[in-house]
Amino acid sequence: MTLTRGATTYAYGATAKVTVHLSRPGTTVSVYAKPYGGTKTLLKRAATDAEGNLVVTTPVKVRTTFTATYAGDADYDAVTRTAAVAVRARVTATVTRVVGTSGSYKLVRVGSSPRVYGTVRPYHTGQCVSFQGQEPTGSGWGYTQSSGCVKLSSSSNASVYFGSSWTRGSRLRMRVIWGGDTRNAKATSSWVYLKFVS
Known part of the structure; x- marks a missing residue:
């Protein structure tokens, strides 16, 4: 008996597939x-x-271990096979004080001190993200x-803000990086593009 994974790593909330042969x-x-x-649960018992x-x-x-078992009979011994899949956390980045958009850019006003929030799911309270x-x-x-390290809050969020040094027309992009642990694999948010306006 073999137990084959559809992929070694899945996105958060994705559907994992295993094939028993x-x-x-x-x-x-x-x-x-x-x-x-978590608790080991039966997914399927079938021929x-x-x-x-x-x-x-x-x-x-989260990281999940699959186990396939054949109970055996008078002619063949019982067989068990296991395989684990890693699961990336879902990391997102959002911007506050957005006054509009221009193409892929979020527009924010000079001096408004916008914040970029990073969110990690599932919760990893107290762990570090970097912006x-x-x-x-x-x-x-x-x-x-x-x-550097910005610790996630009790709701698994963290943020940084921009001071008043940015001038009209300044552009940048930001993303949030979480380093992973035994429960979830490392993940990075998409880039968020910002442009400062008057």
């Missing part, structure tokens, strides 16, 4: 899932198809700066 088609197998820190396969899918939000910013260069984006 047994050399005896039409034989009943059981497939279980155990999320990290394999004519080719000896049984496909099982389930949404995943990474870049400014335009002649060939793209550069002058990269990072905030």
Whole structure:
């Protein structure tokens, strides 16, 4: 018996797929899932198809271990196989004090001290995120700066704000990076583009 993963890493909330293959088609197998820190539960107990396969899918939000078991019979011993999938956290970045948009840019007023919020799901309260910013260069984006550790609040949010030094026409982009742990894999938000206006 083999237990094959559809992917080694899934996005938060995505549907994971595992395929059990047994050399005896039409034989009943059981497939279980155990999320990290959670309870092992039965997903499906059914016979394999004519080719000896049984496909099982389930949404995943944290690292999850799948177990497939065949109980055995008078001719064959019982068999158990396990496989784990990693799950990336969902990290998002949002901007406050937005007064409009221009293409991909969020427009914010000079001196309004906008904040960029980073949110991590599922909750990872007390852990660090970093905010990474870049400014335009002649060939793209550069002058990269990072905030260092900013701890997530009890609601798994964190933020940084911009002071009054930014001038009209200044542009930058920001993203939020979370480093991962045993429950979820490392994840990075999409870039958020900002432009300062009068």
